[in-house]
Amino acid sequence: MPKRVETIVLHDSSTPVLGDLQKGGNVVVTSLETLLDQARAHALWPLTFGLACCAIEMMSTVASRFDLARFGSEAFRATPRQADVMIIAGRLSKKMAPVLRQIYDQMPEPKWVISMGACASTGGVYNNYAIVQGADQVVPVDVYVPGCPPSPDALIFAIMKLQEKIKRKEARNFKDLRLFEPTPRTLEEVQS
Amino acid sequence: MSLGIWKGVAKPVISGMTITLKRLKHRKVTVQYPDERREHYPRTRWRHFLTMYDDGLEKCIGCSLCAGACPAKCINVVAEENTDEARFSPGERYAVRYEINMLRCIFCGYCQEACPTTAIVLRQDFELASYTREENIYTKDMLMEKYPGEADECFKPSAAK
Numbered sequence: 001m002p003k004r005v006e007t008i009v010l011h012d013s014s015t016p017v018l019g020d021l022q023k024g025g026n027v028v029v030t031s032l033e034t035l036l037d038q039a040r041a042h043a044l045w046p047l048t049f050g051l052a053c054c055a056i057e058m059m060s061t062v063a064s065r066f067d068l069a070r071f072g073s074e075a076f077r078a079t080p081r082q083a084d085v086m087i088i089a090g091r092l093s094k095k096m097a098p099v100l101r102q103i104y105d106q107m108p109e110p111k112w113v114i115s116m117g118a119c120a121s122t123g124g125v126y127n128n129y130a131i132v133q134g135a136d137q138v139v140p141v142d143v144y145v146p147g148c149p150p151s152p153d154a155l156i157f158a159i160m161k162l163q164e165k166i167k168r169k170e171a172r173n174f175k176d177l178r179l180f181e182p183t184p185r186t187l188e189e190v191q192s
Numbered sequence: 193m194s195l196g197i198w199k200g201v202a203k204p205v206i207s208g209m210t211i212t213l214k215r216l217k218h219r220k221v222t223v224q225y226p227d228e229r230r231e232h233y234p235r236t237r238w239r240h241f242l243t244m245y246d247d248g249l250e251k252c253i254g255c256s257l258c259a260g261a262c263p264a265k266c267i268n269v270v271a272e273e274n275t276d277e278a279r280f281s282p283g284e285r286y287a288v289r290y291e292i293n294m295l296r297c298i299f300c301g302y303c304q305e306a307c308p309t310t311a312i313v314l315r316q317d318f319e320l321a322s323y324t325r326e327e328n329i330y331t332k333d334m335l336m337e338k339y340p341g342e343a344d345e346c347f348k349p350s351a352a353k
Contacts, residue, residue: 067222118264121295122325125264136325146320146328147238148298153225158321160226165323 040084040110041163042072047083047107049100052090054117054149061152071159080106085162086139087155091119092132104139112166114158115141118148234347237301237314240292241343242335245282250336251311252290253283258303258312266296267303283309290332294320316346 050058062068062076077083080103092100104113115135118124121144123133135141142165145158223230244250254271270289280286303312312335322328337343 064221065223066225070222070224118296118298121328122293124296125298127265134325142323144295144322144325144328146294146297146299147318148300150321151318153223153230154318154321156225157319161321161323 037167041166044071044073044085044112044159044162045075045077045083046073047080047086047103048076048078049086049103050089051092051096052119054089054120057149057152058087058089058116058155061155066152066156068156068159071156071163073159080104081108083107084110085112085114085159087114087116088120088135088139088141089116089149091124091126092135092138093130094132095130097132097138100135101138112142112162113139114143114145114155114162116145116155116158117150118146121146124148232316232346236316237299237304239294239315239317239320240297240303240330240335241313241315241337242290242332243311243313243337243343244340246340248340249279250281250286251309252287253281253309253311254285254287255308257306257308261302261306262297263300263302264296264298266293267291287332290335292330292335294328294330295325313343315343 050056060066062074068074073085080086084107086104086107088100104111113135115121119126119131120135121141123131127133132138143158143162145154147154150158242250242252252269254269256269256271259265259267259269268289268291269287271285272288274280274284274286299314301314304310304314320328
């Protein structure tokens with residue numbers, strides 16, 4: 001079996017994404033993983049994590065006009081143990097950040113994060129002492145949604161993008177979830 | 193016993209199915225989003241466009257009033273002088289760099305209101321989600337319309353999806 005090659009691509013929040021994991025891998029397991037990815041992508045159960053006004057749009061996304069159930073994501077779970085994707089809807093205050101991280105840690109693998117809205121993604125207009133300037137400082141974010149707040153169709157578009165990402169097998173196993181950095185990089189490598 | 197089945201099972205099922213059948217003839221409210229789009233209001237504020245005159249000159253004169261009006265401070269304008277050899281806008285100056293951080297932008301439309309030449313406009317394209325933060329910093333190349341009047345395409349009747 002050839003040696004597994006892992007290339008590290010620069011990820012946004014200075015965390016690596018590991019690619020080429022299936023080089024020299026097993027055909028049977030690869031096909032099974034493809035099937036599992038399809039299943040995961042079409043049954044993304046979101047975690048109820050409305051922090052501010054974006055949550056209103058998140059709620060109307062599930063309502064009948066936009067009907068997130070068409071994408072298999074209608075089952076909003078109030079417990080992290082049963083959720084697959086965390087939709088951070090609203091501004092993340094510094095007091096809430098440890099709670100967010102703990103809830104993220106309690107979610108079972110595999111798990112994904114959608115950062116919904118300007119405040120959750122970058123801080124938005126709230127560039128002050130109280131608001132975390134981007135939720136990716138606390139958890140690794142997969143899809144960023146601009147907007148203040150993003151309209152329900154914009155959130156649906158983000159969920160479709162996340163489904164694409166899952167089907168492209170970019171975030172699949174424990175290493176891909178970027179919970180740790182296997183080979184720490186120097187500052188020059190990150191900047192180059 | 194048969195009365196119990198009627199009262200306990202058949203009757204509730206029939207009454208429930210009656211409601212279901214009644215609802216079938218109602219108007220469908222769901223917008224099948226990726227296939228069909230809901231109609232947006234004409235002044236919906238989403239993605240920005242930098243517009244140009246019909247002769248191809250940019251409307252933006254690099255005055256940075258949009259950056260000053262922006263409550264989120266997400267616009268960066270670097271202006272430079274026009275010369276007769278390289279003329280980009282009718283005025284004295286033009287924007288050599290024009291960047292908007294779409295993730296920090298709150299789509300309030302103040303830039304649109306502040307612009308003296310109506311160079312920057314907000315239009316209806318809402319599909320802006322991205323995988324990284326860098327992808328959402330829109331540079332001048334991405335914001336500038338490809339041909340004069342591209343930003344107003346969505347107002348034409350043929351653009352209705």
